[in-house]
Amino acid sequence: MGEFADDYTLAELMCVVAAREFPREGVAMLGMGLPVLAGTMAKLSYAPEVALCTEVGAFDWRPKPGLTRAPIGIHDFNLNDGSVMVTDMVDALGTLLMGGNVDCGVLGAAQIDRYGNLNTLVMGDYRAPERRLGGTGGNTEIACLAKRVLTIMPQERRRFVERVDFNTSPGYIDGPGARMRAGLAAQGPNVVVSTFGVFRFDTPDGGETGSCEMVLEGVFPNMDPEIVKIETGWELAVADSVREVEPPTAEELALLRRLDPHHFYLVPGRY
Secondary structure (H helix, E strand, C coil), X not given: CCCECCCCCHHHHHHHHHHHCXXXXXXXXXXXXXXXXXXXXXXXXXXXXXXXXXXXXXXXXXXXXXXXXXXXXXXXXXXCCCEEEECCHHHHHHHHHHCCCCCEEEECCCEEECCCCEECCEECCCCCCCEECCCCCCHHHHHHHCCCEEEECCCCCCCEECCCCCCCECCCCCCCXXXXXXXXXXXXXXXXECCCEEEEECCCCCCCCCCCCEEEEEECCCCCHHHHHHCCCCCCEEEEEEEECCCCEHHHHHHHHHHCCCCCCCCCCCC
């Protein structure tokens, strides 16, 4: 581990920490946005053996060590260079996901709630929405069928809500047993990384028991758990012992910035 950097932003630390959370092996399916940046960083550093895939059909992408930028989305042509197979959404959502072959889904969204449900479709009432969002893409299938989910979300009270306005991507739905009642398999351990810290879920068996609620497990440097609670739209559970997350090293920060040279990902309003 090199020397820690001191000139990072909270969004940069969020991406670095998310990259650290990637599985070291197996198959990870990347959703749109920050998951692509964090996944590229993970593949080039902590998790060289993980197979990165996208819902549009890039299978086991192997970026070259000197890669100068992360893909701009899940459809970027540079995913074709180095993928073991380039196919389509039928294979990605069918063969991989429905076949039970995705170990970790990596997602972002506009809203998340206490049970880890995500919303990528509408803000407000579905029949008369205040705002329409980008849509579900493969988020629904990934959330339903991946064996665990890593979510990357900026911490804002308007995003961390008591209940998502529309559940496009089920987490633990409404508590213990809900996934099983909905015909979904148990899932976990699931993790959320925000611009304030790291959250895990109170369920030892993937959703059958425990509260299934998000629990604050670690905070970023100089961040108080009370601030995190203020920026959360429900009574957030906090672990008995909250750790302080290590800041990025100079090497981690240099790699992240190399992968986003045009600030496609790490600008306010985009992440």
